[in-house]
Structures are given as structure tokens and as C-alpha cells.
Amino acid sequence: MREIIIIAAAAENNALGKDNTLVWHLPDDFKRFKALTSEHYIIMGRKTFESFPKPLPNRTHIIITRQKNYKVPKGCLVVSSIEEAISVCPQEENLFIIGGGEIYKQSMLVATKIELTRVHTEVEADTFFPEIKSEDWKLVEESFHPSDEKHSFPFTFLTYVKRDLSE
Template sequence: MLTIIAAAAENNALGKDNQLVWHLPDDFKRFKAITSGHYIVMGRKTFESFPKPLPNRTHIIITRQKDYEVPEGCLLASSLQKAIDLCPKNEEIFIIGGGEIYKQSIEIADKIDLTRVHTTIEADTFFPEIDTKKWELVFEEFHSKDEKHDYDFTFLTYVKR
């Protein structure tokens, strides 16, 4: 199963200057719980936005750079399809960004785990539109802003129709 996991504002903003534009600890906890123990597929810029590889996950980094050096335990692929081919066949695989990789994967994904951040924010990277004719909302959980979260947000899960 191919699952896209992302956090996007109401205008589909994902980030700016290769950084997230909010800090939502509960979203980070959910991301960790959902992706731990799995293969995570990402573009090079997304990988480079991390201080180090995320623990307890196998990273597959997509880049066209032939001589790109990856840390031990990380895998390299030159395309989304080649990245998917490196993953175990009967396990859930997570697409974790960035914008271009989401765009390439939305047609072939089986599920979307989206954190909808209830704000409109300036960004340079965006999540693709979710076509509700192709995707069915099967889970929705609202969270109010609080002392740790500057924005209201909703966890949403979509499955392909």
C-alpha cells in the first residue's frame, strides 16, 4: 500500500525555503507513530531538511544527482518508480514529500494521511489538490489550537475510491 503523509494549510501550503512553516507537536507524534518501522520515500530537498535521518525508518531519497552521498542505511533512487521498486512489496510505504514527489505520487497512491492546518500561509511548496471524485474521506479528527499549537488542525484520512 502506498500512503502519502503530509501537513498542508488550507491553501495547500507545505513549506517555505525547505522548512515547515508551523510547529505542531501532535502532528509530529502522529507522523512518528504512523511511519516508524516503515520505508519512507522523499525527495532530496525534503531529506536535507532533516538534521539527521529519522530513527526506526528506512529512507529512500529520490535525486537525479548521480554522485549524491547518502548516510549509511539510506537508499538512493533516480525516480519515484525506482524508489517504490526498492520497497518491500506487501508493506505500507510512505511518501513524505516534498511537493513535486507528492504531485508525482497522488495518482498512484492508495491512501492520504493529511493534517489540514487551518490557516492560509505564504509558501513556495504546495500539496496537490485532492480530487474528491477520486478520494473518499474515511477519517476526520479536529484539534484546537492550544499552548503548544499555534493553529487549529484536523487529521484527515482519504482512500482511493
């Protein structure tokens, strides 16, 4: 069965970014993002898409926007809702929801898994990740990484799965 996976990096206060940019540089988080999302469909809002210098290699981009006639490079798809984004992906393919804040909020009900990098700091932001409610999500894996010469902040990779209603 296909998984709909939210993937994000958020601070302790759920901050995602400010002025359409990330507020930290964590090379190991980028490596994990690339390893998990390569060769898959990635769903994002228009502002997230516009924050990239060019489309990410080896991924099919699906951009959600209300703008009519929004122009995207070849190989990218434009849709108007999270439901439409999911419907254009092949049924057997896992897909990744990569932001921003509003898209994450809309996808919490349909997602089956969350791959979250919890950055152990609090930062000023204008975009936030939705609260992960323990009655809806179960933490199944975590891996802590201390700060070092390449990583200004310590962080933890967290994997959550949607709770079964019978739990």
C-alpha cells in the same frame, strides 16, 4: 495488500513550507507522523531529506534525486524516480511518501491512501500539496484538534482512500 500512503501537513491554501522548512510547529502532528511512519520505508525528494538534521530514527529512507553519486548516510537508499523508489521496497511493506511538493504530485496516481493534517490557516509558501480531487479520493476519517498552548493553529487529521472506479 500493501498500501502506498502519502503523509503531509498542509494549510488551507495547500501550503507545505517555505525555504525548505515547515511554517508551523504542531507537536501532535509530529507524534502522529512518528507513530505512523516508524518501522516503515519513507520516500522523499532530496530537498526534504536535506531539511532533516539527520535521518529519522527507525525508518528506511529512500531519497529521490536526479543527482548522480548523491552521498547519503548508511541505511539510506538513493533512486531516480518515484517508480524506482516503490520498486525497491519489499512488496509486503506499507510505505510512506513524505514530500516534498513535486514528489507528492508525482505520487497521487500510485498512492492508495492520504494521511493529511489540514492546518487551519493560510500561509505564504513556495511548496504546495496537490489538490485532493473528490472524484479520486474519499474522506474516511477526520479528527479535529483546536489550537492550544502547544499548537498555534487548529488542525484536522484527515484520512482519504483512493476511490474504487465502480463507486
